[in-house]
Amino acid sequence: MLTCESLCKYYQSSKGMVKSLDEINLSxxxxxxxxxxxxxxxxxxxxxxxxxxxxxxxxxxxxxxxxDLYRLNRAxxxxxxxxxxxxxxxxxxxxxxxxxxxxxxxxxxxxHSGACSKSEALLQELGLGHRLNHLPNQLSAxxxxxxxxxxxxxxxxxxxxxxxxxxxxxxxxxxxxCRHLKRYQExxxxxxxxxxxxxxxxxxxxxxxxxxxxxxxxxxxxxxxDEA
Amino acid sequence: xxxxxxxxxxxxxxxxTIMLCGLISVTALxxxxxxxxxxxxxxxxxxxxxxxxNLRILPKQTDMDLYWFQGFSDQTxxxxxxxxxxNYQGVFMTYNHLMASLRQKITMGGGDVILVGVAPTIxxxxxxxxxxxxxxxxxxxxxxxxxxxRLGLKSGDTLQLSGHDFKIEKVMVEYGTEExxxxxxxxxxxxxIAGKPGQINEIKAIDCLCLxxxxxxxxxxxxxxxxxxxxxxxxxxxxxADARARQxxxxxxKFEFLSxxxxxxxxxxxxxxSALNVRERRSEIGIWRALGKGGGFIAGLVxxxxxxxxxxxxxxxxxxxNTMALEVGPSIFQITAxxxxxxxxxxxxxxxxxxxxxxxxxxxxxxxxxxxDPAETLRES
Ligand SMILES: Nc1ncnc2c1ncn2[C@@H]1O[C@H](COP(=O)(O)OP(=O)(O)OP(=O)(O)O)[C@@H](O)[C@H]1O
Ligand SMILES: [Mg+2]
Numbered sequence: 380m381l382t383c384e385s386l387c388k389y390y391q392s393s394k395g396m397v398k399s400l401d402e403i404n405l406s407x408x409x410x411x412x413x414x415x416x417x418x419x420x421x422x423x424x425x426x427x428x429x430x431x432x433x434x435x436x437x438x439x440x441x442x443x444x445x446x447d448l449y450r451l452n453r454a455x456x457x458x459x460x461x462x463x464x465x466x467x468x469x470x471x472x473x474x475x476x477x478x479x480x481x482x483x484x485x486x487x488x489x490x491h492s493g494a495c496s497k498s499e500a501l502l503q504e505l506g507l508g509h510r511l512n513h514l515p516n517q518l519s520a521x522x523x524x525x526x527x528x529x530x531x532x533x534x535x536x537x538x539x540x541x542x543x544x545x546x547x548x549x550x551x552x553x554x555x556x557c558r559h560l561k562r563y564q565e566x567x568x569x570x571x572x573x574x575x576x577x578x579x580x581x582x583x584x585x586x587x588x589x590x591x592x593x594x595x596x597x598x599x600x601x602x603x604x605d606e607a
Numbered sequence: 608x609x610x611x612x613x614x615x616x617x618x619x620x621x622x623x624t625i626m627l628c629g630l631i632s633v634t635a636l637x638x639x640x641x642x643x644x645x646x647x648x649x650x651x652x653x654x655x656x657x658x659x660x661n662l663r664i665l666p667k668q669t670d671m672d673l674y675w676f677q678g679f680s681d682q683t684x685x686x687x688x689x690x691x692x693x694n695y696q697g698v699f700m701t702y703n704h705l706m707a708s709l710r711q712k713i714t715m716g717g718g719d720v721i722l723v724g725v726a727p728t729i730x731x732x733x734x735x736x737x738x739x740x741x742x743x744x745x746x747x748x749x750x751x752x753x754x755x756x757r758l759g760l761k762s763g764d765t766l767q768l769s770g771h772d773f774k775i776e777k778v779m780v781e782y783g784t785e786e787x788x789x790x791x792x793x794x795x796x797x798x799x800i801a802g803k804p805g806q807i808n809e810i811k812a813i814d815c816l817c818l819x820x821x822x823x824x825x826x827x828x829x830x831x832x833x834x835x836x837x838x839x840x841x842x843x844x845x846x847x848a849d850a851r852a853r854q855x856x857x858x859x860x861k862f863e864f865l866s867x868x869x870x871x872x873x874x875x876x877x878x879x880x881s882a883l884n885v886r887e888r889r890s891e892i893g894i895w896r897a898l899g900k901g902g903g904f905i906a907g908l909v910x911x912x913x914x915x916x917x918x919x920x921x922x923x924x925x926x927x928x929n930t931m932a933l934e935v936g937p938s939i940f941q942i943t944a945x946x947x948x949x950x951x952x953x954x955x956x957x958x959x960x961x962x963x964x965x966x967x968x969x970x971x972x973x974x975x976x977x978x979x980d981p982a983e984t985l986r987e988s
Contacts (some may be wrong), residue, residue, distance in 0.1 A: 428982045434982040457899045458899060460897060466985075472891075472894045474891050475891070476618030481614070485898055
């Protein structure tokens with residue numbers, strides 16, 4: 380459902396070329412929970428944004444549900460994101476002036492009549508039923524991340540991309556976020572989490588390691604699930 | 608999108624207030640300026656009639672002490688004097704208008720009024736301007752404000768004077784000058800009432816151009832005119848008129864320079880604040896992009912916000928400006944308070960133009976927001 384071929388992302392900086400992603404070949408099947416591990420600066424975020432139709436790669440292609448994402452124009456890519464991809468970030472990136480429900484429905488273009496009740500049900504499920512009309516600055520970090528999760532999940536996207544979703548959370552909250560991602564996967568969604576910690580590890584059914592922009596063969600690489 | 612913008616506006620109250628204040632100031636000053644200016648224009652005619660006269664020509668025997676005390680000459684001269692002056696082809700002086708009048712104190716309703724009979728204005732043949740001042744129909748009177756109050760008369764009423772009925776054409780607004788106790792009629796009518804047929808006691812020569820302007824021309828003028836008008840004496844009342852006219856022009860000119868400057872300042876103010884707002888909202892913009900919103904949406908957030916604030920600023924700015932005009936307009940423009948009125952059309956213009964100014968000013972910040980790379984902000988951790 381998601382594949383990338385010889386994916387490269389180079390940055391031209393004053394101190395020369397930075398190879399953020401180098402010849403990445405990856406295939407993720409529907410219903411997978413993929414963990415991408417790597418040290419800081421290894422290119423995890425770059426990979427995630429490239430896979431998520433947010434960042435044009437220097438070279439290579441990303442095929443999502445049979446479409447070469449970077450052959451599409453910007454508006455078409457935006458439509459793919461809005462309908463099929465949910466993002467979760469380490470910094471939550473909630474919209475500060477919208478309440479919890481407003482944040483969850485931010486991506487909604489207003490023509491789904493059931494969106495509101497769906498978002499409330501989702502928030503109940505995430506244990507935020509009593510926080511529906513609070514602003515982000517009234518929430519704890521764990522609660523914020525669960526709001527971000529709800530926002531990523533509400534449109535039932537095929538793919539959720541999470542960048543260090545547990546990076547700012549204590550172990551307890553980290554586990555909870557992972558459990559929710561896991562549940563999403565079990566219902567048929569696909570989840571890719573990039574992280575440098577190991578909170579996610581027990582929930583993933585595949586882990587790859589990234590080093591200096593390259594996938595390195597590691598003990599945890601499980602070749603049997605590596606199919607399109 | 609509107610609810611979203613309104614939430615953001617109420618969330619960042621400080622930012623909203625600062626932007627609002629800037630736009631209110633611009634709109635208020637523009638409104639205040641424009642409404643006082645149009646009042647000033649309306650007033651100009653009156654001011655010119657009162658103060659723009661450069662010469663008064665009075666009967667020779669006039670007791671000047673008495674003249675200044677009571678406001679009119681106790682002597683008279685023949686009406687033909689004004690014709691002779693009009694036909695005079697002197698090299699020293701040209702004029703725009705000549706207004707002959709007969710002024711007389713009479714008692715009316717238990718108090719004194721100055722009855723002024725006004726002859727039709729004579730316009731200089733080489734000037735194509737229309738006659739100034741107001742024209743009065745026979746058998747009608749224009750009452751000064753104070754006279755109207757005292758007699759309890761309003762336009763349309765009838766008044767008996769020397770056995771004739773006069774229709775009150777209008778009661779004038781309060782000028783705050785001696786004109787408030789004047790009653791204007793035609794020269795013929797007033798001559799009849801005063802029993803002085805064919806007589807006048809004052810000629811005002813408006814906008815006289817003296818060809819010896821660089822030195823004090825009064826004595827030359829006097830000599831010249833008194834030669835052809837032996838029955839008259841000439842007084843020049845230039846100083847006050849010029850000072851006032853100059854002051855008014857100066858204020859006007861200052862504002863003419865100020866208004867585009869004000870608009871530019873307002874635009875810069877909005878542009879800078881919008882740009883700061885866009886900076887503050889980088890992560891939000893990144894998220895909107897991740898959620899699949901396009902550039903139009905992002906630009907709409909920025910420009911829409913500016914326009915909504917502009918709309919409120921247009922409303923409040925008009926209100927503040929209008930209040931300012933009514934309060935301070937009269938003193939800076941040297942015009943009577945009654946002349947300034949609320950110009951409702953400016954409200955419509957403020958409500959249209961202030962949002963447009965704000966929209967134009969926020970265009971560049973909006974483009975910054977649209978071209979911002981969402982990946983950059985979303986990578987930041
Ligand atoms: N705009 C840029 N210009 C130059 N180099 C960049 C730019 N953006 C990212 N890089 C480099 O690309 C590499 C990968 O960055 P990326 O953000 O993907 O790392 P990461 O694995 O997510 O790190 P972290 O765990 O700290 O978030 C880093 O070495 C970074 O310095
Ligand atoms: Mg990162």
